Amino acid sequence: MQESRIWNLYGPAEVSLCCTYHLVDLGMDQKVIPIGRTLPNYQCLIHDEFGQSVITDQHGELLVGGVGVFAGYLYRNDLTEKAVVDIDNMIYYRTGDLVQMDSCGLLYYIGRKDYQVKLHGQRIEIGEIERCLLNKDVSACIIVKCGDDHLVAYVQGTNINEEDLREHCSSHLPTFMIPSMFVVLDRLPLNASGKIDLERLPAPNFSLSSVPARTKYDAPRTELEQRVHDLWCEILKTSGKKIARTTNFFAIGGHSLLFVQLYYDYQSNFRFDSQIISIAPFLLHATIADHAKLLNTVKFSGIKSEVWNTLHIDEGNNLSYEQFERIKFIHKF
Template sequence: YGPPGTRLYHTGDLAHHDHHGHLHYDGRADNQVKIRGFRVEPSEVEAALLTHPQIAQAAVTTHRDQLSAYVVSGSAAMEDVRRHLTARLPEHLVPTYLTPLDRLPLTPNGKIDKRALPEPAAVVSAGGRAPRTPLEETLVGLFTRTLGAGEALSIDDDFFHHGGHSLLGARLTNHIAVAVDVRLTVRDVFEHPTPARLAEHITALKTAPAAPKKARPTLRRRTETERISS
């Protein structure tokens, strides 16, 4: 591994040499996964989920290169769970999918069997309301286009329940800036993930009174006497 005194870094990657001396990657020695360029430890997300008072069990895995969380949560709404995570984790650690289950599958040894977890389904909000205002209609179109949805979404459909993530959220905010002339952040999308809620947020931003501008101090020109004395 090098001459004496050199430093060896443990990356957590497993590999082996073949008989030609080539190095082959075999996987990870831990449970880390790579999501959109970030190293993610699912247990960190699971620990954050378990801080929610209504979540008894949690498991986090990957689905189509996105984080997918499964929770035994009783009556907790998934939107509340998402807000709970958004307040505690960086955006890239907030799962794209949140799936409630009655119980988590277990192995014969009593551990969570992640291979037996069901495929997460996009959660469609009940009601499926149509846009009521021009702003909601614009946002529904932008949500649908950004997500590549096969059919138009409703104003109650959650951006992240349909495969959205932070990178697509940034793309959505760019589209909104052009179409609606409002600058939003990705966190705004996390906190208001449906067209209806985001429309309310945008309306509140546009109707909020502008912050008063601070008066700039005026510079007084010194007199000839003052310049000489100084």
């Protein structure tokens, strides 16, 4: 066995199975095994979402060209047009795989392109959340983006509950990557191919009443946290229900339009404008405790800053992140 060698080969069927290779070094490749270097007569490019080449250690989609690239999908010209691209008179296949290259020229597989979502301006790798959950007595799981504001984790397992899952994620993931809701199922529904059937997953309910009560209510600890708590209750119309200081705004019925209202209320009550604190950090750290820390950094002055206002803010549909950015841009000037 000591004389055996292990090769890690990468390649989808569209490029005749293999286009990169790596001889595994059991001493060096302890944490991550690269997919290696390009095989002879193949070429690999790494492009960002704008079709531009990326720099070292930056994620991008892997494009493969060379002798083994397929001619197209039989009778599916529509799929072929999406899957291939002509670059400098060479046909490249868009693998849909995210990779990065290190300074030694080794390629590393990151995940699927369609497993990357954008939430509140942050790019989130769904696979990273799923890997985190699979380390917590979860036999299977899937993360689904719902609308512009929510990630929902559907998990299969025994003797687990939402509170434990949320605490586990809080210990291992950034705040903006923690799902708004965890739905625990005895078994995840499967389709005829044995894959998780998204159509049969139960629809999430983001109303405040649907969020299970914590075994121990984590009440506001300071006067500032209490002020933030009261503003949240007004915005979310909680009808006297208490909100824990560590609860995520988007996990209890909050959405983008309500968040804009909340941010404006912060500006009005704490007398600051977006030049001092923009909306971005509030989005990334959307708990009462974190908002209180952010507001504590505001330098109060005797002169009230001019704050942004709008008519009929409680009307209309939820804002997209792009609309958030336009609001911030308009307010800046």
